[in-house]
Amino acid sequence: MTVLEAATAAPAPAGPVTAGPVTAAPAAAAPAAAGVPPDRQLLMYRAMVVGRAFNRQATAFSRQGRLAVYPSSRGQEACQVGSALAVRPTDWLFPTYRESVALLTRGIDPVQVLTLFRGDQHCGYDPVTEHTAPQCTPLATQCLHAAGLADAARMAGDPIVALAYIGDGATSEGDFHEALNYAAVRRAPVVFLVQNNQYAISVPLAKQTAARTLADKAAGYGMPGVRIDGNDVLQVYRAVHDAAERARAGHGPTLIEAVTYRIDAHTNADDDTRYRPAGEADVWAAQDPVDRLERDLLAAGVLDRAAADGIAAAADAFAGELSARFSAPPTGDPMQMFRHVYHHLPPHLREQSERLAAELAADGQGD
Amino acid sequence: MSEITMAKALNTALRDALRDDPRTILFGEDIGALGGVFRITDGLAAEFGDERCFDTPLAESAILGTAVGMAMYGYRPVVEMQFDAFAYPAFEQLVSHVAKLRNRTRGAIGLPLTIRIPYGGGIGGVEHHSDSSEIYYMATPGLTVVTPATAADAYSLLRRSIASPDPVVFLEPKRLYWRKEALGLPVDTGPLGSAVIRRHGTHATLIAYGPAVTTALEAAEAAAEHGWDLEVIDLRTLMPLDDATVCASVRRTGRAVVVHEAHGFAGPGAEIAARITERCFYHLEAPVRRVTGFDVPYPPPLLERHYLPGVDRILDAVASLEWEAVPA
Numbered sequence: 282m283t284v285l286e287a288a289t290a291a292p293a294p295a296g297p298v299t300a301g302p303v304t305a306a307p308a309a310a311a312p313a314a315a316g317v318p319p320d321r322q323l324l325m326y327r328a329m330v331v332g333r334a335f336n337r338q339a340t341a342f343s344r345q346g347r348l349a350v351y352p353s354s355r356g357q358e359a360c361q362v363g364s365a366l367a368v369r370p371t372d373w374l375f376p377t378y379r380e381s382v383a384l385l386t387r388g389i390d391p392v393q394v395l396t397l398f399r400g401d402q403h404c405g406y407d408p409v410t411e412h413t414a415p416q417c418t419p420l421a422t423q424c425l426h427a428a429g430l431a432d433a434a435r436m437a438g439d440p441i442v443a444l445a446y447i448g449d450g451a452t453s454e455g456d457f458h459e460a461l462n463y464a465a466v467r468r469a470p471v472v473f474l475v476q477n478n479q480y481a482i483s484v485p486l487a488k489q490t491a492a493r494t495l496a497d498k499a500a501g502y503g504m505p506g507v508r509i510d511g512n513d514v515l516q517v518y519r520a521v522h523d524a525a526e527r528a529r530a531g532h533g534p535t536l537i538e539a540v541t542y543r544i545d546a547h548t549n550a551d552d553d554t555r556y557r558p559a560g561e562a563d564v565w566a567a568q569d570p571v572d573r574l575e576r577d578l579l580a581a582g583v584l585d586r587a588a589a590d591g592i593a594a595a596a597d598a599f600a601g602e603l604s605a606r607f608s609a610p611p612t613g614d615p616m617q618m619f620r621h622v623y624h625h626l627p628p629h630l631r632e633q634s635e636r637l638a639a640e641l642a643a644d645g646q647g648d
Numbered sequence: 649m650s651e652i653t654m655a656k657a658l659n660t661a662l663r664d665a666l667r668d669d670p671r672t673i674l675f676g677e678d679i680g681a682l683g684g685v686f687r688i689t690d691g692l693a694a695e696f697g698d699e700r701c702f703d704t705p706l707a708e709s710a711i712l713g714t715a716v717g718m719a720m721y722g723y724r725p726v727v728e729m730q731f732d733a734f735a736y737p738a739f740e741q742l743v744s745h746v747a748k749l750r751n752r753t754r755g756a757i758g759l760p761l762t763i764r765i766p767y768g769g770g771i772g773g774v775e776h777h778s779d780s781s782e783i784y785y786m787a788t789p790g791l792t793v794v795t796p797a798t799a800a801d802a803y804s805l806l807r808r809s810i811a812s813p814d815p816v817v818f819l820e821p822k823r824l825y826w827r828k829e830a831l832g833l834p835v836d837t838g839p840l841g842s843a844v845i846r847r848h849g850t851h852a853t854l855i856a857y858g859p860a861v862t863t864a865l866e867a868a869e870a871a872a873e874h875g876w877d878l879e880v881i882d883l884r885t886l887m888p889l890d891d892a893t894v895c896a897s898v899r900r901t902g903r904a905v906v907v908h909e910a911h912g913f914a915g916p917g918a919e920i921a922a923r924i925t926e927r928c929f930y931h932l933e934a935p936v937r938r939v940t941g942f943d944v945p946y947p948p949p950l951l952e953r954h955y956l957p958g959v960d961r962i963l964d965a966v967a968s969l970e971w972e973a974v975p976a
């Protein structure tokens with residue numbers, strides 16, 4: 282039985298999922314380590330430790346004013362790492378603003394991951410070579426892009442899967458509904474991964490939906506809905522992997538609800554003490570995905586203390602290097618505004634760009 | 649050469665595009681077996697199969713949002729929005745993604761997709777079936793906005809739109825769908841972004857597009873009886889606007905009237921008039937006038953004849969351009 286089947290067949294949790302007090306243990310914990318070789322588990326651990334260091338460093342950048350804003354995914358590293366590793370490099374990711382660690386895991390340069398938040402370009406990396414759409418800010422809209430790309434790949438006969446990331450709050454948006462419905466009707470090879478981190482900015486899940494679980498929503502569209510422990514990287518990996526292979530085999534989309542928790546505030550600009558009960562985060566800290574994997578790997582003998590310390594040191598070095606590279610000023614060229622609006626520059630934009638070029642020259646900023 | 653309608657010309661353009669490029673795909677609501685509510689896709693699903701021309705669930709944001717993903721993957725989607733006002737649920741996709749993806753990805757991903765929208769009134773439609781929504785598209789950088797007024801342009805501009813590397817909002821004036829024209833296809837009437845002079849004249853320039861072109865030409869004929877010799881420009885593409893053709897004409901005639909069916913306040917005519925004023929100020933003998941729909945929601949069908957700018961309103965505007973001062 283795959284995790285997918287196990288989770289689908291599992292008894293539903295009693296009562297609605299509420300925001301607080303929260304139970305950190307969702308239903309359907311499968312014997313997750315099964316089938317994932319130790320070196321792959323170690324890779325996941327390394328990626329999660331590095332991801333956490335990245336979140337820490339980026340949050341520091343935002344405090345220093347070096348980023349306009351940063352939405353941390355601390356606490357969600359298992360979701361991000363497990364999912365990104367579960368698909369092939371040729372599969373497409375459709376991330377939101379919160380998916381920095383997934384992008385990092387995919388191998389995208391950390392400076393490019395942060396370009397959006399620094400504010401000098403909308404998308405720092407090349408989406409085509411990375412098979413990764415730009416980090417999406419309008420909520421749920423990327424789900425439709427994923428459905429469309431996946432459907433196109435299906436029609437072209439290519440074994441490509443799209444992995445769409447979405448938060449719990451955005452499942453209320455119309456585009457989420459339209460994407461799931463479309464993908465199911467067209468049997469598009471998409472995996473919809475909801476990271477249920479319990480809050481949409483300040484709004485808890487109980488005010489977001491009356492559904493018993495977010496995974497339940499899948500039934501209405503005619504696709505499997507799977508609810509997993511999003512703080513267990515192996516469960517995330519297996520669920521996303523199985524759903525992706527199921528999609529690749531022509532069986533259509535899957536909705537996965539990964540139950541997790543956003544340890545930091547929504548972004549650095551948010552004050553979570555205004556809406557989160559004191560102590561709630563502590564309940565979840567016991568489920569911390571990085572600590573948990575570390576404990577399991579130490580117990581299984583896949584990792585020892587010295588190796589763990591080595592990985593921690595490497596993550597610190599990674600953050601230090603990122604900090605050094607980030608101190609270079611952004612390269613933003615004002616003329617880039619006009620460069621990629623149309624394939625051919627229309628006359629009115631040529632006029633306006635000449636005007637700006639002249640202003641820049643007058644200011645002594647020209648080329 | 650035979651008599652064909654604009655609807656038939658559009659249908660032929662889609663058929664030829666499907667035939668010439670396997671990447672072209674059509675989808676939307678009711679466009680398969682039914683052939684679309686205006687029958688523009690008539691017979692295409694039968695001929696090309698339902699992977700090339702298919703019905704989607706009833707969801708405009710889904711239609712446009714999935715088209716984005718398909719175009720990212722190398723297809724050239726041509727989607728149909730059933731009516732002007734029913735494209736609004738897709739606005740988020742249009743503004744945030746369709747118009748911006750090339751820019752956001754610094755040129756890595758352009759979207760060669762065409763959004764066909766039947767627009768405008770004059771066919772007795774109930775509310776939400778007669779909007780002139782072009783200003784929203786014109787006001788969104790990153791989009792190309794096209795609207796034909798003849799069957800020949802309908803064919804040619806649609807082929808050019810589908811071939812364009814950028815997203816095109818292709819507005820089909822629904823009250824011209826059934827007008828016939830002697831025409832041999834295929835035909836090429838020139839690139840996107842080029843206006844055309846439909847009637848040459850010396851006393852003033854009427855600038856129109858889409859459904860208003862016919863009215864402007866009728867007005868020019870009527871004006872001839874008053875001794876006024878009017879030039880009529882059909883813009884054909886609203887974004888980018890062919891300033892060169894417009895301004896060359898206005899510099900010759902010294903007078904300009906912009907005619908369109910959409911509302912006037914912050915409407916397309918405001919932009920066109922401003923551009924003429926900026927570029928032709930010293931050639932102008934009179935202020936640029938606009939003859940437009942009223943600034944009200946499109947009225948119920950029984951009232952639309954009062955809303956739509958007709959020949960008389962155009963002639964009044966022309967008359968107000970102080971003709972006495974002009975040496976004959």
Ligand SMILES: Cc1ncc(C[n+]2csc(CCOP(=O)(O)OP(=O)(O)O)c2C)c(N)n1
Binds near residue numbers: 452478481482543
């Ligand atoms: C269409 C849209 N509406 C509102 C917003 C403003 N907004 C940004 S993030 C957010 C909450 C999203 O919550 P959730 O989907 O749970 O994702 P999370 O941030 O928790 O990962 C809101 C309301 C937006 N970005 N897009």
